[in-house]
Each structure stands twice: as structure tokens, then as C-alpha cells.
Amino acid sequence: MTTTAVRELSFGQAINEAIRQEMRRDPNIIVMGEDVAGAAGRAHLGFVDAWGGPLRATRGLITEFGPERILDTPIAEMGFLGAGVGAAMSGLRPIVEIMFVDLIGCCYDQIMNQAAKMHYMMGGQVDLPLVIRTAYGTRGGDNRTYGGGAGAQHSQTLYAVLAHIPGLKVVVPSTAYNAKGLTISAIRDNGPVIILEHKFLGLRAKGPVPEESYTLPIGSAQIVRRGRDVTLCGIGRMTHICSEAADSLSAEGIDAEVVDVLTLSPLDEDTILESVSRTRRLVVVDEDTPVCSVARDIAARVADKGFDNLDAPIKTVTAPDTPVPFSAVLEAHYTPGAAQVISAVRELFGTGA
Amino acid sequence: MYERLTLIREFEERLKWLVETGVPVGAVHYYTGQEACAVGVCAALEPGDWIASTHRGHGHCIAKGVEVHRMMAELYGKTTGSNRAKGGSMHITDVRVGMLGVNPIVGMGVTHAVGAALSAKVRKTSQVAAAFFGEGGASIGAVHEAMNLAAIWKLPVLFVCENNGYAQATPVEYAVSVRRIADRAAAYSMPGVTVDGQDAIAVWEASAAAVERARRGQGPSLIECMTYRYYGHHQGDDTGRYRPREEEQSARDRDCIRRFREQTLDQHLLTATELDAIEAANRKKIDEAVAFAESSPLPQPADLLTDVYVPARDGEQK
Numbered sequence: 001m002t003t004t005a006v007r008e009l010s011f012g013q014a015i016n017e018a019i020r021q022e023m024r025r026d027p028n029i030i031v032m033g034e035d036v037a038g039a040a041g042r043a044h045l046g047f048v049d050a051w052g053g054p055l056r057a058t059r060g061l062i063t064e065f066g067p068e069r070i071l072d073t074p075i076a077e078m079g080f081l082g083a084g085v086g087a088a089m090s091g092l093r094p095i096v097e098i099m100f101v102d103l104i105g106c107c108y109d110q111i112m113n114q115a116a117k118m119h120y121m122m123g124g125q126v127d128l129p130l131v132i133r134t135a136y137g138t139r140g141g142d143n144r145t146y147g148g149g150a151g152a153q154h155s156q157t158l159y160a161v162l163a164h165i166p167g168l169k170v171v172v173p174s175t176a177y178n179a180k181g182l183t184i185s186a187i188r189d190n191g192p193v194i195i196l197e198h199k200f201l202g203l204r205a206k207g208p209v210p211e212e213s214y215t216l217p218i219g220s221a222q223i224v225r226r227g228r229d230v231t232l233c234g235i236g237r238m239t240h241i242c243s244e245a246a247d248s249l250s251a252e253g254i255d256a257e258v259v260d261v262l263t264l265s266p267l268d269e270d271t272i273l274e275s276v277s278r279t280r281r282l283v284v285v286d287e288d289t290p291v292c293s294v295a296r297d298i299a300a301r302v303a304d305k306g307f308d309n310l311d312a313p314i315k316t317v318t319a320p321d322t323p324v325p326f327s328a329v330l331e332a333h334y335t336p337g338a339a340q341v342i343s344a345v346r347e348l349f350g351t352g353a
Numbered sequence: 354m355y356e357r358l359t360l361i362r363e364f365e366e367r368l369k370w371l372v373e374t375g376v377p378v379g380a381v382h383y384y385t386g387q388e389a390c391a392v393g394v395c396a397a398l399e400p401g402d403w404i405a406s407t408h409r410g411h412g413h414c415i416a417k418g419v420e421v422h423r424m425m426a427e428l429y430g431k432t433t434g435s436n437r438a439k440g441g442s443m444h445i446t447d448v449r450v451g452m453l454g455v456n457p458i459v460g461m462g463v464t465h466a467v468g469a470a471l472s473a474k475v476r477k478t479s480q481v482a483a484a485f486f487g488e489g490g491a492s493i494g495a496v497h498e499a500m501n502l503a504a505i506w507k508l509p510v511l512f513v514c515e516n517n518g519y520a521q522a523t524p525v526e527y528a529v530s531v532r533r534i535a536d537r538a539a540a541y542s543m544p545g546v547t548v549d550g551q552d553a554i555a556v557w558e559a560s561a562a563a564v565e566r567a568r569r570g571q572g573p574s575l576i577e578c579m580t581y582r583y584y585g586h587h588q589g590d591d592t593g594r595y596r597p598r599e600e601e602q603s604a605r606d607r608d609c610i611r612r613f614r615e616q617t618l619d620q621h622l623l624t625a626t627e628l629d630a631i632e633a634a635n636r637k638k639i640d641e642a643v644a645f646a647e648s649s650p651l652p653q654p655a656d657l658l659t660d661v662y663v664p665a666r667d668g669e670q671k
Binding site for chain 2: 028071
């Protein structure tokens with residue numbers, strides 16, 4: 001393999017490069033969604049690619065691949081995601097963008113009853129190479145991100161209702177590097193894969209990304225920081241919160257390991273259990289609300305299969321069981337931060353909050 | 354056409370008998386009475402074209418060429434079934450013959466047909482797709498979203514509304530705001546026609562015109578077929594609680610198979626002996642399908658866990 005330059009790309013640029021490289025390789029890949037380009041049909045007035053997606057991840061694709069493969073859709077999630085499902089059953093490999101995960105209520109049947117179940121209920125006779133990209137998350141208390149508070153219907157982290165569905169792969173990248181590799185893997189997967197991209201990371205989060213095409217395995221968690229005393233299990237942006245907490249904890253003499261879950265379904269239990277078997281303590285950090293959450297699912301699995309390796313109860317740090325508030329002050333309290341992770345770890349060590 | 358019309362009728366009548374004698378074939382929705390719709394539309398399609406179906410899908414499957422012995426085995430929950438015992442009546446699929454699936458979530462199949470038509474357009478094939486739905490399905494948003502998409506992208510798709518008058522036990526005149534479903538075509542800038550859905554030739558003629566238009570790149574069409582289901586919404590449904598007996602008899606008086614037979618004889622296209630021979634061959638085919646289903650193996654417990662995820666295929670880069 002020839003190695004090429006490693007540049008700093010934003011999370012969104014890394015996803016853009018992943019899609020672009022795959023579209024060059026395979027003419028059956030199309031992109032669909034609301035304003036994935038923008039200004040559709042206005043080229044004669046000099047307007048092209050007005051938006052490039054809400055996080056600009058698809059900007060510039062229409063210039064290279066044209067409106068036949070970069071399809072702006074009307075506001076009709078149920079209709080165009082259904083068209084994506086039908087197209088995936090009949091020869092295309094669609095990448096469908098649902099602008100925000102909050103909007104899956106408008107097309108949940110296509111995800112839950114259609115895409116996820118087709119292969120199984122049709123006895124394995126159809127492939128369903130469909131990628132659904134969607135943005136999630138709060139501002140995390142940072143007013144500079146995503147233009148201000150979006151409130152309860154545009155700020156959620158609704159991945160538990162996706163991970164719950166058998167047959168669906170649910171991926172939550174955390175860096176520009178793993179966003180590119182996981183997006184390419186998702187596009188090459190023959191079944192439905194949903195990628196949740198954090199808004200906060202989408203517009204920021206620069207990191208080194210190789211120019212060449214590469215894949216990262218779906219279904220694998222990654223240990224991003226080695227430690228001896230406690231495992232901090234993070235999802236998406238929460239992985240960064242875990243690393244931030246680990247930095248502070250090291251000053252207190254607590255050596256934390258950080259596991260980036262990366263794929264929520266199928267979950268890489270082995271990596272988490274192996275980590276816990278060494279650290280003997282677990283804190284799961286999840287931006288979603290707590291009831292029936294991925295955080296509690298991970299906790300339950302570790303309790304079920306790794307109880308003998310635990311020296312302390314499992315802790316979860318999640319959003320509260322409320323809708324996302326509007327006020328930046330409230331939103332900052334809503335979103336789990338490093339301070340909450342640190343206080344959960346201190347509880348495990350009996351050093352008080 | 355007569356072969357397919359009578360094969361569907363024979364399949365459904367046999368199925369009804371099996372249900373009534375206690376054979377556990379799961380939940381079924383009989384297509385009896387509506388045969389001319391599926392057969393008329395599918396006669397206008399090529400083998401490589403696609404259809405997507407509803408919960409009442411046995412007729413569409415047979416009309417498009419799904420083998421009846423594999424359908425029957427599926428209903429029996431046997432591994433030789435079309436979906437290897439994972440689907441049942443409401444999910445029968447055979448993509449090899451362009452059958453994208455029976456789909457019991459009302460309206461969803463329509464969006465999938467639009468997706469197949471999009472696939473044909475992007476891949477620059479000449480395929481068209483037909484989406485079957487009922488007048489009940491005409492009320493769900495997904496169908497309207499799908500029609501709008503097909504219209505703005507000029508996709509090669511036929512929207513086929515089988516108006517049998519009842520969505521479960523709810524009459525069309527209560528649930529639908531327009532006199533004719535076909536009137537709604539105007540909202541999506543496509544042609545809309547209402548045809549006699551008890552007349553296979555009339556359905557075929559309207560479908561052939563829509564297919565030709567679709568293949569010319571002129572976009573979608575809406576065809577409303579006025580039809581009637583002879584039995585209840587599903588097995589065990591008592592239609593006497595919501596339909597007048599005279600209405601049921603009047604529909605049976607317009608039976609599509611009898612009419613096709615009379616038309617064929619009147620025009621000396623086939624003899625009564627030839628038509629009888631077709632029916633006899635179909636009876637034998639269904640006898641064989643039932644025998645095949647009965648003698649086929651049941652799934653093993655391990656089959657429960659297969660086909661959850663789609664595997665990588667040979668030669669891929671992964």
C-alpha cells in the first residue's frame with residue numbers, strides 16, 4: 001500500500017472525502033437528502049451547491065458527480081428514505097441523509113420495519129446496502145457550535161431507539177480519522193448502517209486523516225487511552241469528555257482507561273469486558289437519556305458477563321430523563337461533562353464527589 | 354392471462370380450504386375477486402421490471418411469476434419457502450422475478466417501488482416499477498411523498514390503486530376525500546385513470562399505456578382499478594357486519610374470471626376445452642404445491658439466528 005500525506009481535516013471534511021472516494025470507485029453509489037447540495041435546478045442562474053448538507057459534509061459532491069447522483073429531495077423523509085430502501089434492493093448503494101436524528105420519527109418505519117428487517121424476513125435473498133447519515137447531540141454548552149440552542153426537537157441523541165432494532169448497524173464515530181474509515185466501511189457494507197455524527201464534532205474536531213482510502217471495522221470498539229484503575233466507556237463526543245476526565249484524574253493519581261465504543265450495534269462486548277477485567281471498574285458515559293439506554297445496556301452486559309471482575313458497582317453518566325432544554329445554561333447542565341465523569345469515578349474510589 | 358387469473362383463484366380457494374380445515378398457515382389476506390388487477394398490470398410488464406405489493410399480495414406474486422410451490426411452502430413455514438420460512442404470507446418476496454415484497458405496513462411498498470424506479474433511472478436501464486396499494490393505502494402520507502418524488506424526478510413507475518371499497522371495515526366513501534382516487538393524480542402532474550378492475554383487458558390496456566409512457570422517460574402514472582374482495586379483510590373476518598349482501602352478490606356477478614372466459618369464447622380466441630385444460634393444469638399445480646409444502650422440512654432452531662446481518666460477498670474489498 002502506498003502511503004500518502006496525512007493532513008488535518010475536520011470531521012465533516014473527512015466524511016466528505018470518504019463519500020467522494022467511494023463514489024469515484026462505484027458508480028452505483030448515490031447521495032440523497034434535504035439540501036445535500038442545495039439550490040437544486042438553479043444552475044442556470046448560477047446557483048449550485050448552496051448548502052452541501054447541514055454540516056457541509058456533502059459540499060462539492062454535486063460539482064463532481066452531478067445531480068443524477070447527488071439528489072436533493074423534498075422534505076419527505078418517509079418517502080425518500082423509502083426510495084433509498086427500494087433503490088438498495090434493486091442495484092444502487094444509496095447514502096441517505098436525515099438532517100437530524102430528531103427527524104427519524106418522520107421515517108422510523110423505513111428504518112425499523114423495512115431496512116433493518118428486509119434481509120431476515122426475505123430469507124436472506126436481498127442485500128440492502130443502505131447508509132443513513134444523521135446528525136445528533138446538543139451544543140454541549142458551547143454557544144459557538146451550530147449557531148445556538150436548538151431545543152428539544154433538534155438536539156437529541158436518539159441512538160438507543162436505533163440500536164434496539166435487530167439487523168441494523170449503528171455507528172457513532174468520534175474523530176475525523178475514524179469518521180472517514182467507518183463511513184467507507186458503512187458504504188461497502190451490504191446491509192443497512194446508520195452513522196450518527198455529532199453536530200459539535202461535525203463542524204469542528206479537526207484531526208489527522210490520511211488521504212488514501214481506508215476502512216475501519218464496524219463492530220469494534222477501540223481503547224484510546226490505556227489505564228490501570230478504571231474503564232471510562234464513551235460514545236461519540238462523550239469519548240472526548242472521557243479523555244478530558246482521564247487527564248484530570250491522572251493528577252489525582254487515578255489512571256483511567258478510555259474505550260471508544262464506536263459501534264453501538266453490534267456492540268463489541270469483548271473489548272469492553274477485557275478492559276474491565278484489567279481495571280475492575282467501569283463508568284459508561286452517554287449523551288442520550290438514561291431509560292433503556294445504550295449506557296445501561298453496556299452496564300447490564302458487563303454485570304452479566306464480567307461481574308466477577310468488578311471491584312465496584314458500575315456507574316453510568318447520562319443526560320437526565322428530560323427533553324433537551326433550550327437555555328444554554330440548562331443545556332450545559334443537561335449534557336454530561338468531564339466534571340460529572342470525575343465525580344462518578346471518585347465515588348468508585350470512595351473519595352467523595 | 355387466463356392461466357394466471359385462474360392460478361391465483363385456485364391458490365386462494367385452496368388456501369381458504371386449508372385455513373378452514375385447521376392448517377396453520379399464519380395470518381392471510383385473500384386476494385379472491387381482485388385477480389384482474391394483478392394480472393392486467395403484470396401482463397404489461399417485462400420479467401426484468403419490478404413490482405411492490407401490499408398485505409394482500411398473493412395475487413401480485415403469482416401474476417409476476419413467483420412459483421406457487423415456494424409460496425405455499427412459505428405459508429406452511431417450511432425451509433423451501435420463498436423466504437425460507439422467515440417471512441410468511443405478509444412478506445413473500447422473490448427478487449429474481451422482480452417481486453420486491455409483499456409489505457403489510459400500508460404504503461411502504463409504494464416508496465420501495467419508487468426507489469426501484471430511481472435505480473432504473475440512475476443505472477440507465479429501461480426497467481419500470483409498479484406499486485400496488487389499496488384505496489386504504491391512498492390515505493397514508495408515504496404514498497403521497499412517493500408520488501411527489503416520482504413526479505419531480507420523472508421516474509418510470511405505475512401507481513396502481515386497487516380500490517376494493519374497504520380498508521378493513523372502513524368504507525371508501527367515509528375515508529377518502531375525493532370521488533375517485535385517480536383524481537389525485539392531478540396533484541402530482543401525472544395522468545390518472547379509473548378503470549374497471551374486474552376486467553383484466555381494461556387493466557392491461559391502461560397499464561400498457563402507462564408502461565410505454567414510463568419507458569419513454571415521461572414519468573409516472575396513476576391507475577385506479579375498481580374492484581372488490583370477495584372475502585373478509587383477513588381469514589375469519591365477517592363481512593356481514595359491514596357490507597350489504599346485495600353489494601357482494603353484485604360484485605360476484607361481475608367476476609373477472611367469468612368475464613374473461615366469456616370474452617375469450619365470444620371472440621373465438623380459445624375453446625372451452627382449452628380453457629378447461631388451463632384450469633385443470635392449475636388445479637394440478639396447486640395440488641403439487643400443497644404436497645411440496647407438506648413434505649418439505651421445518652426450519653431448525655439454529656435458523657433463528659441466521660440472516661440478521663447481510664454478509665460481505667466474495668471479491669469485495671472489505
